[in-house]
Amino acid sequence: MAELNGNLLVAQSGGPTSVINASVAGVIMEAGHHEGIEEIYGGLNGILGILNEDLIDLGDEKRSAVEGLRYTPAAALGTCRYKIDFKKKPEKAAKDMDRLFEVFQAHNIRYFFYAGGNDSQDTAHKIHLEAVKRGYEMRVMGVPKTIDNDLPCTDHCPGYGSVIKFNATVVTEVGLDVGSMATDDGSCCIIEVMGRAAGWIAAGTVLAKQGDPARPPHIVLLPEIAFDEAAFLAKVKETIAAHKYCIVVCGEGLKNAAGEEIGADKTRLDAFGHAVLAGAAEKLKEIVQGRLNLKTRTVLLGYAQRAAAHFASQTDAEEAYTCGAVAVRAAADGRSGLMPKIVRLSSNPYKWTVELEDLANIANVEHFVPRDWISEDGFLPNEKFVEYALPLIAGEVKVPTKDGLPQYVTLARNPVEKKLAPRA
Amino acid sequence: MAELNGNLLVAQSGGPTSVINASVAGVIMEAGHHEGIEEIYGGLNGILGILNEDLIDLGDEKRSAVEGLRYTPAAALGTCRYKIDFKKKPEKAAKDMDRLFEVFQAHNIRYFFYAGGNDSQDTAHKIHLEAVKRGYEMRVMGVPKTIDNDLPCTDHCPGYGSVIKFNATVVTEVGLDVGSMATDDGSCCIIEVMGRAAGWIAAGTVLAKQGDPARPPHIVLLPEIAFDEAAFLAKVKETIAAHKYCIVVCGEGLKNAAGEEIGADKTRLDAFGHAVLAGAAEKLKEIVQGRLNLKTRTVLLGYAQRAAAHFASQTDAEEAYTCGAVAVRAAADGRSGLMPKIVRLSSNPYKWTVELEDLANIANVEHFVPRDWISEDGFLPNEKFVEYALPLIAGEVKVPTKDGLPQYVTLARNPVEKKLAPRA
Numbered sequence: 001m002a003e004l005n006g007n008l009l010v011a012q013s014g015g016p017t018s019v020i021n022a023s024v025a026g027v028i029m030e031a032g033h034h035e036g037i038e039e040i041y042g043g044l045n046g047i048l049g050i051l052n053e054d055l056i057d058l059g060d061e062k063r064s065a066v067e068g069l070r071y072t073p074a075a076a077l078g079t080c081r082y083k084i085d086f087k088k089k090p091e092k093a094a095k096d097m098d099r100l101f102e103v104f105q106a107h108n109i110r111y112f113f114y115a116g117g118n119d120s121q122d123t124a125h126k127i128h129l130e131a132v133k134r135g136y137e138m139r140v141m142g143v144p145k146t147i148d149n150d151l152p153c154t155d156h157c158p159g160y161g162s163v164i165k166f167n168a169t170v171v172t173e174v175g176l177d178v179g180s181m182a183t184d185d186g187s188c189c190i191i192e193v194m195g196r197a198a199g200w201i202a203a204g205t206v207l208a209k210q211g212d213p214a215r216p217p218h219i220v221l222l223p224e225i226a227f228d229e230a231a232f233l234a235k236v237k238e239t240i241a242a243h244k245y246c247i248v249v250c251g252e253g254l255k256n257a258a259g260e261e262i263g264a265d266k267t268r269l270d271a272f273g274h275a276v277l278a279g280a281a282e283k284l285k286e287i288v289q290g291r292l293n294l295k296t297r298t299v300l301l302g303y304a305q306r307a308a309a310h311f312a313s314q315t316d317a318e319e320a321y322t323c324g325a326v327a328v329r330a331a332a333d334g335r336s337g338l339m340p341k342i343v344r345l346s347s348n349p350y351k352w353t354v355e356l357e358d359l360a361n362i363a364n365v366e367h368f369v370p371r372d373w374i375s376e377d378g379f380l381p382n383e384k385f386v387e388y389a390l391p392l393i394a395g396e397v398k399v400p401t402k403d404g405l406p407q408y409v410t411l412a413r414n415p416v417e418k419k420l421a422p423r424a
Numbered sequence: 425m426a427e428l429n430g431n432l433l434v435a436q437s438g439g440p441t442s443v444i445n446a447s448v449a450g451v452i453m454e455a456g457h458h459e460g461i462e463e464i465y466g467g468l469n470g471i472l473g474i475l476n477e478d479l480i481d482l483g484d485e486k487r488s489a490v491e492g493l494r495y496t497p498a499a500a501l502g503t504c505r506y507k508i509d510f511k512k513k514p515e516k517a518a519k520d521m522d523r524l525f526e527v528f529q530a531h532n533i534r535y536f537f538y539a540g541g542n543d544s545q546d547t548a549h550k551i552h553l554e555a556v557k558r559g560y561e562m563r564v565m566g567v568p569k570t571i572d573n574d575l576p577c578t579d580h581c582p583g584y585g586s587v588i589k590f591n592a593t594v595v596t597e598v599g600l601d602v603g604s605m606a607t608d609d610g611s612c613c614i615i616e617v618m619g620r621a622a623g624w625i626a627a628g629t630v631l632a633k634q635g636d637p638a639r640p641p642h643i644v645l646l647p648e649i650a651f652d653e654a655a656f657l658a659k660v661k662e663t664i665a666a667h668k669y670c671i672v673v674c675g676e677g678l679k680n681a682a683g684e685e686i687g688a689d690k691t692r693l694d695a696f697g698h699a700v701l702a703g704a705a706e707k708l709k710e711i712v713q714g715r716l717n718l719k720t721r722t723v724l725l726g727y728a729q730r731a732a733a734h735f736a737s738q739t740d741a742e743e744a745y746t747c748g749a750v751a752v753r754a755a756a757d758g759r760s761g762l763m764p765k766i767v768r769l770s771s772n773p774y775k776w777t778v779e780l781e782d783l784a785n786i787a788n789v790e791h792f793v794p795r796d797w798i799s800e801d802g803f804l805p806n807e808k809f810v811e812y813a814l815p816l817i818a819g820e821v822k823v824p825t826k827d828g829l830p831q832y833v834t835l836a837r838n839p840v841e842k843k844l845a846p847r848a
Contacts, residue, residue, distance in 0.1 A: 016601050045607055074600035080607055165828055172829060173731035176498035177440050183469055183504055189727060210829065282706075300724035303613060307597035311734055313828060393828030404589055404737060404817030405596060405634065 003036025006110025011043035013116035017159030019320035026324025045078035068409030073309035117146035122363035142339035149200035154341035161316030161392030164204025175216030182244035192281035195251035216247030314395025350391030427460025430534025435467035437540035441583030450748025469502035492833030497733035541570030546787035566763035573624035578765035585740030585816030588628025599640030606668035616705035619675035640671030738819025774815030
């Protein structure tokens, strides 16, 4: 198919990762190789910025800045949690969609790339369907991104390898610290990591064991396995007896048998109507201190874990970049409504390739840690998980430093001239 | 003075750091150059292990393991928070002291090195005085170690540079993350760092600004400055108006005007009778969300910050090593009752040397951030602080990695044969 002439627009959505900018770098660098692609624009703060016609000219950015995106965390274009919700707010959604296509037409956008997780792939899918319905020729591609690793169809998601590499490093280091303070009293540390519904992030910290059962983490609590307080306390006691200390990792979305999140603060909801979570680790601390009278401390990594580019996975950054580049090649080749997915060819040695998946199969489907990748007692991911996760953390992204700190890039963000009246 | 013939004992005490093992490496490597020093022993878990005659033979360790201590976090010999308290428990203290000297004599310990913070320097000082009183010839040296940076007389403490390097990196990365999510709503992130009485650790994160006022941290709350809720909320609002997001760093020991810690859980005390702190960030989050209705998240770095050897300061590690080596040289030279201190010769270019200070001047004295190193409004350390702190984070310690994770060393810990009956 002949290349479609027009401009490219790329935007980012949802929670950032250490490598979502690497995907944008892949889009920009690859776009330069396709004659049909004329201008390369970025949408600020995802859909929200596009609705406001806040576009920037990525063709104006220095090459060094674009290269720097390969090691710069967070969303260099800005991100949002804005949902086009035809079910709950059909009128607003229809109006938003009209506005998006006004912006696309005004700027002759013929290539649209949206990097994000489940909700963002859903948005990309809706835009693709809408383009087809309207007969507006535009190639729409989702670009996978989520530390949560909960997208279906793809072997894993760009962003995941880096978050578990950092978190496993933290578990290793905190384990040495707590272990070195362990006297006969014993002490316990609970490290809370992200992961609302799926426990992939918590599970990934098992890599810190490096094959040694004595090493931390000693207990990993996943949202997939209902929290059993008695069994947990017994496991903590057993661990303290064996090692004099105990490192527990818990996913923020840990649930009891009734399916209620043990640390949920249900008074606040995010833009997607999910409960805002806080405090699974604090809750577990109360339980351990209260029931076992064991000195217990918590670590809440929060945003630090998904932004820790100073120790990001080189494998992850390369895959993220490649997903961006493959999306552009596919679009240039006439494809639309797809998302690049990572296909594993072998685990040892690790070999992978990128193929394409229909967005209809991705949007709003969540992918959980398989039960048979978790030990029978539910307290540790097993060797099947380790085989899966280990290759994803290989290698370190090289980040330049100055005066002892990482030097990340910020884009010049030269605005594209607006052509429309402000959004109503 | 002729060298004293006998064995060396080194032990670690208090909370670990990323570089306290580097000091032990300095002791071990330097000890090998002094003929008077015969065996090199380590005491497990500080004073506690010495009381139990739990000594290990550091001369048996592989050279690669000793070299590895230069980049391995936590306390490789184990640590403790055990206080010989003549004031509160005079009988127990006297009994402990008798036992310590039984162990020293049984193993012909003539060189004793104790690496730690305020409480540990106090212990070293007491042991030195006791040795003099008993006429037991032993050279006792404190080795400075504390992320808190609150020891007097020394320009700064080994361990401090590494913790602020990591924390400033986290602030940089979390700032990019939160900034990239900032839409018109604004969002706030509160990062709680260690620092019970002194705000050195919180203050150190100001380096993340790298001279740019717009960069995070936007507000740094130090225990030295009484927390003023109204002024704080005004500053958050002002920051959100200017930047659309706000990164707040707070020391765990933040206090109100009445001197009460805002996040203290007074139901638990540690071995030294200090209140165990938790929750300054959670308390601030409640305030910001409640009063400003601003989306607010927290990060609680906890033990992760002081164990983050994967991004430790090379300057810090070198200074820690040198302090250990200088302590041995001084002891071999006949000195006792001293602690190596770091003396700054110039800040730019950074030049330093190590001198010796009487332990009597160190023990139990706390050193705070000077008021004139903090902005008038109390919300940010100023350029005097930056000049002081910037050189301390220079360079990165190189840590070997395998399968994507840092490879730290563990000692073989061959036990020294016990010669005494178990402690009563």
